[in-house]
Amino acid sequence: MAMALADLAPEWWPLSISATVLVAFVTLYAFAYQLSSRKIDPREPPVIAPAIPLVGHVLGMALLGGRYVKNLGIRNRNLPIFTLPVPGSRIYIVAEPSLAAAVQRASKALSFTPLVPEITQRVLGLDKPTVQITRRHLDPAPGEPRGFLADIQDMVYAWLGPGEYLAELSLAAATQMEREVGEFAAALSASGGEHRTDLLAWVRHLVTASTARYLYGPQNPMAADPSLEEAFWDFDHGLGALLAGVFPAVTARRAYAGRERLAAAMARYLEEGMHEAEGSAIVRERVRIALRHGWTLRAAAREELSFLFAGIVNATTTAFWVLLHVYADAELLAKVRGEVQAVLDTQTGKGKCGLSVAALRDRCPVLVATYRECLRLGSDTYSTRLVKEEMLLAGRYFLRKGAVVQIAGGVMHADTRIWGEDAGGFDYRRFLDGGGGGKREAEGEAETGKKKNPANHHYHPAAFRAFGGGKTLCPGRHFATNEILALVALVVLRFDVKGKGGGRIEVPPKNDGVLPVHVLEPVRPVEVVISEREEGGLGRGLEVEFGM
Ligand code: HEM
Ligand SMILES: *[C@@H]1O[C@H](CO)[C@@H](O)[C@H](O)[C@H]1NC(C)=O
Numbered sequence: 001m002a003m004a005l006a007d008l009a010p011e012w013w014p015l016s017i018s019a020t021v022l023v024a025f026v027t028l029y030a031f032a033y034q035l036s037s038r039k040i041d042p043r044e045p046p047v048i049a050p051a052i053p054l055v056g057h058v059l060g061m062a063l064l065g066g067r068y069v070k071n072l073g074i075r076n077r078n079l080p081i082f083t084l085p086v087p088g089s090r091i092y093i094v095a096e097p098s099l100a101a102a103v104q105r106a107s108k109a110l111s112f113t114p115l116v117p118e119i120t121q122r123v124l125g126l127d128k129p130t131v132q133i134t135r136r137h138l139d140p141a142p143g144e145p146r147g148f149l150a151d152i153q154d155m156v157y158a159w160l161g162p163g164e165y166l167a168e169l170s171l172a173a174a175t176q177m178e179r180e181v182g183e184f185a186a187a188l189s190a191s192g193g194e195h196r197t198d199l200l201a202w203v204r205h206l207v208t209a210s211t212a213r214y215l216y217g218p219q220n221p222m223a224a225d226p227s228l229e230e231a232f233w234d235f236d237h238g239l240g241a242l243l244a245g246v247f248p249a250v251t252a253r254r255a256y257a258g259r260e261r262l263a264a265a266m267a268r269y270l271e272e273g274m275h276e277a278e279g280s281a282i283v284r285e286r287v288r289i290a291l292r293h294g295w296t297l298r299a300a301a302r303e304e305l306s307f308l309f310a311g312i313v314n315a316t317t318t319a320f321w322v323l324l325h326v327y328a329d330a331e332l333l334a335k336v337r338g339e340v341q342a343v344l345d346t347q348t349g350k351g352k353c354g355l356s357v358a359a360l361r362d363r364c365p366v367l368v369a370t371y372r373e374c375l376r377l378g379s380d381t382y383s384t385r386l387v388k389e390e391m392l393l394a395g396r397y398f399l400r401k402g403a404v405v406q407i408a409g410g411v412m413h414a415d416t417r418i419w420g421e422d423a424g425g426f427d428y429r430r431f432l433d434g435g436g437g438g439k440r441e442a443e444g445e446a447e448t449g450k451k452k453n454p455a456n457h458h459y460h461p462a463a464f465r466a467f468g469g470g471k472t473l474c475p476g477r478h479f480a481t482n483e484i485l486a487l488v489a490l491v492v493l494r495f496d497v498k499g500k501g502g503g504r505i506e507v508p509p510k511n512d513g514v515l516p517v518h519v520l521e522p523v524r525p526v527e528v529v530i531s532e533r534e535e536g537g538l539g540r541g542l543e544v545e546f547g548m
Contacts, residue, residue, distance in 0.1 A: 029053065036085045043398035045081040045092055048072060057084045057091070065240075066380045066410060066516035069093060073411030081397055090403040092387075095411040097418070097460035102394040103385060103405055104462065104470025110385035110405055112472050113138045116149055122245040124306055125259060130299040148293040152286060157475040159282050166478055167548045169214065169280065170357055173479070174486035174546040176210035181490045182543070188532060198525040199497070200320045206487065207316040208232060215311060217278030221265035228265055234258030235305075236313055240515035259305065266301035283307070310476060317519040319484045321374035324526060325426055326488070327497040328505040332370065332428070339364040340489045344544075352543040360485040367485060369431035375466035376419070377426060380410030380516040383468045409465030410516065418463050426507070466519070486546060493533075494542055500527040 015023065036056075037049035050056020060068040069084070073095045076082060080096035094100050103110055117134040120126055126134070137147030146154075159165045184206070188195055195202075208229050212220040222228045238255020242248050248256050269275065275283050286307060290300040326333050343363050345354035361368065385405045393399055416423045419430060467474040474480070491497075499505040505528060510520035 039083070040090075040400060041398040043392065043396065044090075044400070045083045045397045046079055047083040047085060048076065049085065054085075054087055058086050065512065065514040066382070067512040069382075069406070069408060070380055070410035070414070070512065073408050074414055077415070077417075081393070090400055092397075092399055092403060092405045093411075094405060094407045095415075097412060097463040099394060099397075100383075100407045100412070100465075100469065101460070101462040103383075103407055106391065106393065107471050108139075109387065109389045109391040110399075111139055111388055112383075112385055113149060114386045114388065115384065119243065120303075120306065122248070123239060123242050124302040125248075125256075125263070126299060126302055130295055133294055148290065148295070151289050151293070153475075155285055155289060156282070159285070160475045160479050162478060165281065166482075167357075169282065170479055170482035170486075171546055171548060172214040172280065173210065173483040174355075174357055176213045177206065177483070177487045178490060178544050178546065179213075180206045180210045181487075181494065185494060185532060188530070193531055195530045196500075197528060197530065199324060199528045200317070200521065200525065202528075202530070203320045203323065203487075204233065204316050205229065207319060208312050211311045211315070212308065215280050215283055215308065216269065217274065217280075219269075219274055219278060221262070221269050224269075225265060228262055231258035231261045232308070232312070235262060236309070236518075239517050243515070243517070262305055263298075263302050266304050267298045270297045270301050270304070313518045315480050315484055317521055318371070318374055318378065318480070319487050320521075321378050321519070322371050322484065322488050323491060323497065324505065324507055324522075325370060325374060325428075326492060327528070328507050332366070333492065335366045336364070336370065336488075337492050339367055340493060344493070348545065350545065352545040354547055355486075355489060355544045356547050357482045357486055358548050360489055361481060364485070364489075365432055366428060367488065368481075369428040371481070371484060371488070372431040372464075373426060373428045375519070376413050376430075376464060378510055378519040379413065379466040380510075380512055380520060381465050381468065382409060382516065383407040383465065383470070383472055407465065407469070410512065412463050412465055415463070418459050490544060493544070496531050496533050498529045498531075500529070502529055 013020070032053035033049050036053045037047045039047055050060070052059060057068075064071075072082075072084075073079075073093060077095075080099050081092060081094050084091040084093060094103055116138075117131050120134065121131045134148055137145050138149060140146045140150050160169070184195075209222065212222040222232070234254040235258040236255075238252040238258070241252035242255055242259070244251070270287065275287055283304065286304070287297075287300050290303055291297070295303070326336050340355075340360070343356065343359040345356075348354040383406065387399045387401055387403045387405060390401045391399050393405075399405065412418060414423055462469055467477045497505070505526065508522040508524050508526065511523045512520055514520070
């Protein structure tokens with residue numbers, strides 16, 4: 001090669017061979033860079049060209065996880081929206097609340113549902129005929145036939161919205177948590193009064209076991225085979241790799257194996273009719289809808305894994321962060337305990353204390369503010385939409401058909417202009433002054449009722465992204481709030497939690513180097529010592545009966 005080049009170089013060529021190669025390379029790079037940074041329409045959002053032409057952004061996302069795009073957004077704070085060129089397409093990143101609200105409103109042109117069949121196929125391992133069914137009648141207009149996804153979404157949103165069923169399921173969840181906590185306390189007394197554990201692992205077990213029970217009854221698959229709990233968390237931790245979908249049986253071996261074990265156990269549970277005998281009403285209805293649309297019970301079992309997943313994973317990690325922050329700060333712990341004890345009814349006369357879930361939500365502002373602050377800090381979520389037809393977002397930004405729009409929750413949750421200079425740190429007081437103490441969740445589209453932070457700044461409701469927004473606003477948000485507040489209340493009433501050597505608890509940062517498919521976990525485990533409280537007569541032997 002070098003010989004050939006030397007022979008080819010004419011006499012008058014002023015550069016050495018290596019300099020020539022360098023110049024050629026730089027020119028080629030500049031050309032490719034130029035090409036990658038080109039707009040396909042003058043109104044397209046500003047383009048951020050990848051450092052490595054063409055594949056740079058994809059590589060960045062693959063290697064650095066959610067942190068890659070989040071950091072791009074934070075570094076380019078002045079851009080409310082920007083374009084990331086990727087091979088064959090574009091990703092538009094929205095980093096500003098009012099544009100996020102515009103994306104949510106443009107639900108005809110920008111929709112998540114066309115992406116669902118492919119995603120669920122990969123994550124759940126659905127068979128071809130079932131995926132065909134999920135592709136039918138996505139996003140039906142009023143009066144058009146409704147497909148499986150539309151039917152199941154309508155039902156879940158309606159049932160988990162404020163009303164009688166929400167109250168019933170919340171009570172069932174709180175009661176199962178009380179049961180799990182009670183069992184733990186009994187074992188604690190029997191084993192000398194102290195339990196050393198990884199806090200997240202401890203919360204995982206409490207939430208997993210109780211969720212499986214209130215959704216699927218006492219003979220749910222995990223109760224029948226406790227090793228399935230581990231299979232569940234293997235499945236969760238390989239979700240990103242399953243989503244990538246490149247030979248999952250090899251690249252996501254543990255997750256794949258865990259999912260298949262769970263799917264088989266859930267299929268057995270459904271085939272034996274256990275859901276009809278002792279499952280929750282919402283599970284029975286989900287299975288009925290699937291069967292009505294021509295699903296087999298085996299496929300429905302996989303769909304149930306996604307529901308179990310939605311019910312367990314985020315609730316676990318959120319409850320973990322709340323407990324961690326509360327126990328890491330003695331003053332905060334005293335405040336939260338004070339609030340919970342103030343709403344505890346010790347006069348029920350049934351040998352138990354009464355605790356109302358609604359009172360936790362409405363009359364424990366510090367507890368609720370802590371919960372919301374943990375969601376803000378812990379969730380770097382992206383709300384994703386496919387551009388179904390070319391459009392101008394907010395009348396200004398050209399979005400190309402077939403591209404993907406992502407609202408970057410991680411960027412907004414870190415925005416000092418929204419949350420104040422200390423946006424990177426934990427401060428529950430941000431959510432204290434909200435007129436109702438955070439009683440209302442971010443309602444996505446609701447643009448009225450702007451909330452305040454302590455510096456008296458208002459923040460846009462679409463700036464709080466933990467539950468998504470618009471059409472993909474989490475249907476389980478009211479329920480999750482009820483259940484998490486109930487769990488935290490039970491734990492602070494009954495237990496002391498100290499750091500490893502019985503000392504202070506350190507709060508590690510979150511691990512944002514993964515795909516943010518759920519509320520982020522800490523970068524390292526938090527070892528704690530749990531013991532029963534003695535003082536105030538509310539420790540040992542306390543029994544709580546939940547009410548609404
Ligand atoms: C703190 C806890 C929770 C958080 C932060 C959370 C967050 C979210 C988010 C951001 C989405 C939208 C995902 C997207 O944009 O594609 C979502 C969807 C969903 N969530 Fe939650 N969630 C939580 C708890 C729950 C619970 C406890 C349940 C059920 C019992 C639940 C049920 C669902 C379901 C069924 C969906 C899918 C909705 C659809 O079909 O589009 N979530 N959740
Ligand atoms: C869990 O929460 C994260 C972050 O808020 C979100 O991106 C994700 O979609 C949620 N997943 C489920 C299954 O609810």
